[in-house]
Amino acid sequence: MAKIDGKWDRIFKKIQLILEKNQKLEDIKSLSERRILELENKIIELNKEKESLKEQVQYIKAAKEVHLSDKERAVTKQQLKVFMDEIDECLAKLTE
Secondary structure (H helix, E strand, O other): OHHHHHHHHHHHHHHHHHHHHHHHHHHHHHHHHHHHHHHHHHHHHHHHHHHHHHHHHHHHHHHHHOOOOHHHHHHHHHHHHHHHHHHHHHHHHHHO
């Protein structure tokens, strides 16, 4: 009888280990799913920001076609550079 009890104890311990490992895997899966959702939301946010910046660049390009003074042209050019840098940053974040 002692042999059977010993076998049952080992089987029970193995089952406990399997259940513990399964719980850890479930926790990791849940954490991974939350992280994926966060990243997807971040991508959506960055895409919206990118689109907004593209629109701003278009407005500035349209304004550039209007006759501007040299000073206004320099300010607009600087704004364009800033917007382009922001767009590049957004694109870099999207590819991470």
